[in-house]
Amino acid sequence: MESMPGVRCLFRILIHCLVMLCCLGVAMGHVGFENxxxxxxxxxxxxxxxxxxxxxxxxxxxxxxxxxxxxxxxxxxxxxxxxxxxxxxxxxxxxxxxxxxxxxxxxxxxxxxxxxxxxxxxxxxxxxxxxxxxxxxxxxxxxxxxxxxxxxxxxxxxxxxxxxEPPGLGRYFLLGIEHILTGYDHLLFLFALVVACRGVRPMLIIVTAFTLAHSITLALAAMKIVTLPSQWVESFIALSIIFVGVENVFLKVEPKRRAVLTFAFGLVHGLGFANVLRDIGLGSNGHSIFGPLISFNLGVETGQLALVAIVLPILIKLRKRPRFEKYAVPVMSVAVILMGSVWLFERVRGGL
Structure with a gap:
């Protein structure tokens, strides 16, 4: 049987990661490149x-x-x-x-x-x-x-x-990794989803739904089939974070419904990813978009899977303790709601 100190240590690690994510997000959020x-x-x-x-x-x-x-x-x-x-x-x-x-x-x-x-x-x-x-x-x-x-x-x-000449495909791959690792709003959204999952299978379904959804709209936006003002997209991303946090606290999370919700919100997050490729003029001057698009998306998925691989074992261990779901999940979800609200206020105010 696992020792209580070991579980407490894992819980502290998870809380510290959440606090760090929120603190970084206050300053940075994710609205494309900083420089x-x-x-x-x-x-x-x-x-x-x-x-x-x-x-x-x-x-x-x-x-x-x-x-x-x-x-x-x-x-x-x-x-x-x-x-x-x-x-x-x-x-x-x-x-x-x-x-x-x-x-x-x-x-x-x-x-x-x-x-x-x-x-x-x-x-x-x-x-x-x-x-x-x-x-x-x-x-x-x-x-x-x-x-x-x-x-x-x-x-x-x-x-x-x-x-x-366009940048090499390796550059787009690294750009995708950097984008997801510094995309604190995307990461907080994903964290809010998986922290409420009650097993490995629901977690994997959630991650898969998010991946498929943002890959679809990333491609559609890169090909200019779907375009929305960046302020709308970024504001809706913040709203999606608030929604998931509220659902974690006040509603019973149904796995099938949560998967559908993740897919729907993931479509919006994909448009946020596409803003980065638009910033560098992907596809301008007659160059193909498909190689860079695939490389960028692979980079995003690589970074995302690496983070999930780190967080998933911690959540699995903590899930074995009843107090985690009863107390820790609501507390962390409230922190998610507050952070999403800060982002929403900043992004809506930016367009006034």
């Missing part, structure tokens, strides 16, 4: 918008035709999520190619990543949902993006416009 760079090409100038967690703008280098472009104007502020946002203006160069090096990534960890996206604002300002003319996932080993200005006559060996 992004956008280049907006306007009629009289070229504007670079940098969003990052720390003020390292002096480590950004912009060149055109090999010459360093002088910074003309800069603005600093905070976006709706509270992250620092810097706007840097440069004179629009007469000719390219243009190279933007996010050198601040060289002082970050090897697993940190972000995006650089180029938007053509020659005729109108870019708005949410617009595709970049070029995008790239950047890491410390490769933090630069090269591009040509709209209208530049750049010919390849066989004639026609040069199409930039």
């Amino acid at each position: 992004t760079t956008e280049i907006r090409i306007q009629p009289e100038r070229m504007r670079v918008v940098v969003r990052m967690a720390v003020a390292l703008t002096w480590l950004l280098k912009v060149t055109a035709g090999g010459e360093v472009l002088p910074l003309q104007m800069s603005e600093a502020g905070f976006n709706d999520e509270g992250a620092a946002e810097f706007t840097l203006d440069y004179d629009r160069p007469a000719k390219g190619p243009v190279r933007v090096e996010a050198l601040f990534f060289k002082v970050m960890g090897p697993l940190d990543s972000g995006t650089i996206s180029v938007f053509d604002e020659s005729l109108r300002p870019a708005s949410e949902g617009d595709e970049p003319m070029k995008g790239k996932v950047i890491v410390s080993a490769d933090p630069a993006l090269d591009f040509h200005l709209p209208g530049d006559a750049v010919l390849g060996v066989c004639g026609g416009n040069i199409m930039p």
Whole structure:
């Protein structure tokens, strides 16, 4: 028979993990990349918008035709999520190619990543949902993006416009792993589901339903068959977390009903995953989306299964104690409700 100290130790570990998840979520939630760079090409100038967690703008280098472009104007502020946002203006160069090096990534960890996206604002300002003319996932080993200005006559060996090479499939796989491991709202939703399961089989059914659902809408959104404003998606994700937490506390959880509910909410979470691929312009410039899409999804599933493999044995052991379901599950579910409510408030407020 298992010793009581051993069970208490497992319970403490689970509680600590939940608290850490909630604390990280207050600051970060999951709304795409924390570090992004956008280049907006306007009629009289070229504007670079940098969003990052720390003020390292002096480590950004912009060149055109090999010459360093002088910074003309800069603005600093905070976006709706509270992250620092810097706007840097440069004179629009007469000719390219243009190279933007996010050198601040060289002082970050090897697993940190972000995006650089180029938007053509020659005729109108870019708005949410617009595709970049070029995008790239950047890491410390490769933090630069090269591009040509709209209208530049750049010919390849066989004639026609040069199409930039997309990131390798391995990069998309790692991006998927990073996305799920830092997607605290997705993780909290999954945790709220499995913590109320009364056996291994219901847990596996829940995880499978969530996986199938978000894989479907991830593919549909990547192919632009289904599109919704990101604020709606992120707000509904927060609402799904609250709903599951409330059900854990006040309603009897029926396995079949919970599986259907997980699948329905998983469809929305898949649209949240797709926002990341949209940020880097997946499928733009004529490149195939299928290889990157599959690699990204495999990365998401790999990260998700790794976490489930860690949490599942702990839950199985704790489930053997009646007090766990009677006291611990409601307490943890209330914490889930509170965290989901914070996210919902932040995301709804961001659109007001």
